[in-house]
Amino acid sequence: DAKTTQPNSMESNEEEPVHLPCNHSTISGTDYIHWYRQLPSQGPEYVIHGLTSNVNNRMASLAIAEDRKSSTLILHRATLRDAAVYYCILRGYSSASKIIFGSGTRLSIRP
Amino acid sequence: DTAVSQTPKYLVTQMGNDKSIKCEQNLGHDTMYWYKQDSKKFLKIMFSYNNKELIINETVPNRFSPKSPDKAHLNLHINSLELGDSAVYFCASSQGGLRAPNQETQYFGPGTRLLVL
Numbered sequence: 001d002a003k004t005t006q007p008n009s010m011e012s013n014e015e016e017p018v019h020l021p022c023n024h025s026t027i028s029g030t031d032y033i034h035w036y037r038q039l040p041s042q043g044p045e046y047v048i049h050g051l052t053s054n055v056n057n058r059m060a061s062l063a064i065a066e067d068r069k070s071s072t073l074i075l076h077r078a079t080l081r082d083a084a085v086y087y088c089i090l091r092g093y094s095s096a097s098k099i100i101f102g103s104g105t106r107l108s109i110r111p
Numbered sequence: 112d113t114a115v116s117q118t119p120k121y122l123v124t125q126m127g128n129d130k131s132i133k134c135e136q137n138l139g140h141d142t143m144y145w146y147k148q149d150s151k152k153f154l155k156i157m158f159s160y161n162n163k164e165l166i167i168n169e170t171v172p173n174r175f176s177p178k179s180p181d182k183a184h185l186n187l188h189i190n191s192l193e194l195g196d197s198a199v200y201f202c203a204s205s206q207g208g209l210r211a212p213n214q215e216t217q218y219f220g221p222g223t224r225l226l227v228l
Contacts, residue, residue, distance in 0.1 A: 030213075044154065044201070044217075046216045046218070085152070093212075097161075
């Protein structure tokens with residue numbers, strides 16, 4: 001699977017939008033872009049995924065660049081509960097059901 | 112009505128002991144996984160079972176043996192525990208059986224914190 005690059009950490013203010021970037025310049029055509037997050041002392045939790053088009057769900061939005069070499073996870077209105085490590089993951093068909101986690105972005109939220 | 116549950120939540124034991132961690136999912140999924148998160152917080156897959164059959168076996172010492180008595184359960188048995196086995200172990204499950212497994216969502220348990228003294 002292609003690698004992803006994320007900032008080690010980010011800070012944001014409560015009730016403001018948060019844009020978490022991810023670079024994946026070696027993405028292949030069949031790689032899906034997944035985002036998971038891990039709240040303190042909990043297991044990872046699915047956030048969103050997409051292939052080419054932007055995606056929205058109740059948790060977040062995923063904006064995918066036209067060339068697919070980067071993507072951005074958008075939390076529209078951050079709460080203290082959104083403080084977590086956010087993982088951007090590429091999942092290729094050849095890796096089947098395996099998820100390869102990187103080091104992620106540690107998001108802190110200021111009250 | 113926890114979707115993926117693990118027992119115990121904490122496990123403190125001596126080096127050389129044998130211990131088991133249990134995992135159960137009530138989502139009706141066909142595929143289950145074990146992941147290890149070390150002290151540096153890196154999460155790595157260890158094993159995966161689909162319908163009780165081993166489908167992923169990463170480079171894990173033979174001291175680790177997964178057992179799946181049925182598709183709702185995947186237990187992890189560890190023989191001769193070593194200090195380096197101290198970590199948080201996460202169980203996960205996914206629906207399985209889809210033609211595009213790279214689209215599947217995995218649901219993780221709360222983790223078992225293992226400390227080997």
